[in-house]
Amino acid sequence: MESFDSEASYLAELAHRAGLPDGFRAATTRFHFTPAERPAGKPYGMNLALLTVDPPSRSFAGLFTRNRFPGAPVIVARQRMHAPRLAGILINNKISNVCSPTGLEDVHTLTSAVAERLGGDASEFLSVSTGIIGWSLPVSHMVDSLPNLGERLGRADALEVARAIMTTDSFPKVRSATVGGARIVGIAKGAGMVEPNLATMLVFLLTDADIDREALRTILSRAVAQSFNRISVDSDQSTSDMVVAVSSQRHPVDEAAFESALSGVCSALAGDVVRNGEGTCHVIRVRLRGVERESDAAGLAKAVVNSPLVKTAVYGNDPNVGRIIGALGDHAGTFDVALDPTLVEVRMGSEVVFSQGVFRLDKEKELRLSDYLRAAAIDPNSHGFPQHDRCVDIDITCGTGPAEVEVLGSDLSHGYVTENADYRT
């Protein structure tokens, strides 16, 4: 089990993971500005981060939100996945560039300015934004910061980038793996059920493994399907979500070993995203098996992990398992998923709470379950690092079908409401 007793010990571990793979450089900077749309209040601080690969990569891949109101960065990045080369990625926090009157123009201005500074063509760069939806980027401030950013290139590691792209994530997220002589370093900014105010999950996977573009695209799709698409966060369909992988193709690797390593990095980052937030007091892991189709398995599991009633009960350390059955039955009824109550078995931790169509509860079991929930809690007063990696396990068998799925989610706490009801500050 992975466990940290202080923010310092967590950051030391991240620093250990954070050296960039061969061929990559990074820089960050920060400035202040006042959004044009904001009624009142202090200026905002915005971080800029720049990731570059030299020479420009011919092997890169991206997966993007299916949201029908994608941000300008998503629209442009989707196009640029077809370009021959990718040289760098500029990332800002604080304001996302979604449905702004000048959104596409802003991306072109920013990537042209970066290209002019570093050499190459605007089409070889991405501009990526995360933050408030609906307001416009402070483009001239951002352009003014580029000289400083260019001068600092090479000074930042993945940890510094991970911190710069945080919005109200409570801790930075970096994971790494080695595969043969190559490395994979993953950086995530996310959101959990925590700060979807800023509504975005961004993931950058950098590697010096010599993997070609087509193989990278295939492998990334499979890794994301089993990791980021299996965490139940508001943001998994935000207007700005993206996962981008870039290779500098320096070191030969076995393709299967690379896929396994990349999948491991993605799964670990997905777990970090769920666990990260100030509002998260429990991570809930639902494993569901025994239905015919994987899409039904995912739908049922997400119905449980997304149920506000299940989430609030877990927050309160209340083993109110009736709500699990309520959520399952609701989803099955609404989406017409075959589900025979007499074949359903539900466990929380190691306790069977429902089988053969009826609840299996007694006083002693309720007490044990309540203790189990308390032991899996995350102390909201010592955030800034993940204290442990314990989950509330809900295991559901629906019958004898072949499909099986694992989904991670978080509870619903006062911290969540406070965070998201606050005026955009």
Added chain:
Amino acid sequence: MESFDSEASYLAELAHRAGLPDGFRAATTRFHFTPAERPAGKPYGMNLALLTVDPPSRSFAGLFTRNRFPGAPVIVARQRMHAPRLAGILINNKISNVCSPTGLEDVHTLTSAVAERLGGDASEFLSVSTGIIGWSLPVSHMVDSLPNLGERLGRADALEVARAIMTTDSFPKVRSATVGGARIVGIAKGAGMVEPNLATMLVFLLTDADIDREALRTILSRAVAQSFNRISVDSDQSTSDMVVAVSSQRHPVDEAAFESALSGVCSALAGDVVRNGEGTCHVIRVRLRGVERESDAAGLAKAVVNSPLVKTAVYGNDPNVGRIIGALGDHAGTFDVALDPTLVEVRMGSEVVFSQGVFRLDKEKELRLSDYLRAAAIDPNSHGFPQHDRCVDIDITCGTGPAEVEVLGSDLSHGYVTENADYRT
């Protein structure tokens, strides 16, 4: 606009509505017990209510949850909708009879005991339960209370029944209408996004209008589709939800006028259910038009009104309209609903906040919207009655399609989390 300045003035209005239609009688009683599954704590109080129609009705109708784990009361009531006559309904709060090992047996025991006491056959009675899912009914206590309940028959009005079937509803809900020489009285127990701990909406519609069984069933289906199926509450798919209409067929009515009156009662009760709870600080009304299919219109509107991000922002009086667009785009992307961002217009109150693919925001508009949200707030410290009937109106035009829908929901507040995270007390 309907507005009450005190609980007393609200209850006075309800008492005015609460006389039962001709042919109906009611009674309530209360007792204490300790649930077998409860680890510790004080005994629970349970209310019993009895509604009867004399002579037994030949014109009645019911609509039930589609949840795949229906409670025993739902399973039995569905069957008994095919019986020739309905003589009465026994209702308890505190524990719902869902997937209990003895659930069906308990319904038969209770309805047999009522039939024995009042005359008639068990199949002419319903036993309806609302409360905690997973625990078993205290059947022997309930049977012991029946003599007392029988003696009191005729003493209660609809208001007393509405109060008896409350769980943590913050106020009783009664609506009535006259149509020709007949009356309709509706009683609801519900749930809003408020106390779905107890996870049930129950609605009883009593009338002395001479409307036959087939007509009543058709009219009830249409009225429910446009009212209770258009409020977005966890409980609209709970394990126990039901709407039952019963006629004593005393007074001739025009069928169209009856339908209009019944629909009005249903819509008003649906609004009461959303507004009722301790956790509700704003009622949100989404009107969405311009898509091809009504099911897509309902899906999109519910995606907005159910979004935890939209709900928490409204709670905080923060006009974070980016979240409305995020929720629309997420639903459209996930369920593949055609949606052209350039045709979408979104208004909050009277302000256009999004049109032709971009946000329309400035400082002054943000201030006006924040004031608008504050004016629609419900003071959580003076619950017990609905203070006003103001809503937060979100009007969405998606294009030129014919479908149009109106959905009511509530915000997501600290009160909601507190209510639902508390151990089942």
